[in-house]
Amino acid sequence: MSTAAPGPRVLAHPDRDEIRLEAVLHALSDAVRLRIVRELADREAALSCSYFDLPVTKSTTTHHFRVLRESGVVRQTYQGTTKLNALRRDDLDALFPGLLDTVLAAALADSARRALPGTGAVTSSASG
């Protein structure tokens, strides 16, 4: 006997038109999650959770993936013991054309910029 229900192993995802912009932006406004999304976009493939080398524990990782899934940014599917994470690029692009790519480009620019101590460009502002 299998005692009872052994666990459906099914993950709830928002439908395409249940995806809300604010939830997406919130999901992307965290450093760890942004890193995950960037990696997913770079690899252009579904990656397991353990693929990522994140500066947080496994529980926290689970939490972040859940936020990404529930906001509609990634789709998670079980593949044996591992769970594959794929960017919902089609849905995101359909709903918010260009948003993902622009954020990705911005993330690249942001991290590149922050890696440099001072490129001489003091920018401006704080003047008037």
Add this chain to the structure above:
Amino acid sequence: MSTAAPGPRVLAHPDRDEIRLEAVLHALSDAVRLRIVRELADREAALSCSYFDLPVTKSTTTHHFRVLRESGVVRQTYQGTTKLNALRRDDLDALFPGLLDTVLAAALADSARRALPGTGAVTSSASG
């Protein structure tokens, strides 16, 4: 006598290269703030805080404007008793090209979509 320092009435803004993507995304991930930013972009002008008819109290409004300012999304300047808020479009566009416009377009799409009950497009997902 003016007792002491009457108050500099100067507001701290992040320098252009202190603006962080995550902070910007976080600032934009709130419905009230997104609404403010959309209005600012639509009017293409600096608007006073009281211009906005927001569903929150004045204290909360102040809070939201501060988040927008401290994240580098808006620039605030005093103009007599009122405070003018202007989108930092130049800085944002220089740092994250296209980000603001894409988010703005996404916000438009999102609110338009949410205004409609059901357009027939049941989307997909939730199938496997």
Add this chain to the structure above:
DNA sequence: ACCGTACTACGATGGGTATCGTACGAAGGT
């Protein structure tokens, strides 16, 4: 000098959330 308008500061509060540790469940290999 007075008042009104515009915004701020402070304190409080409730809810969210990022983090952890530990214990558990599910799938696969030996």
Add this chain to the structure above:
DNA sequence: ACCTTCGTACGATACCCATCGTAGTACGGT
């Protein structure tokens, strides 16, 4: 069967944050 790997669930914690009300400051007009 057993163990390992992968991920989840739950509880705890500390922090952040959106919200409010009230009291206060700054500026401009009368």
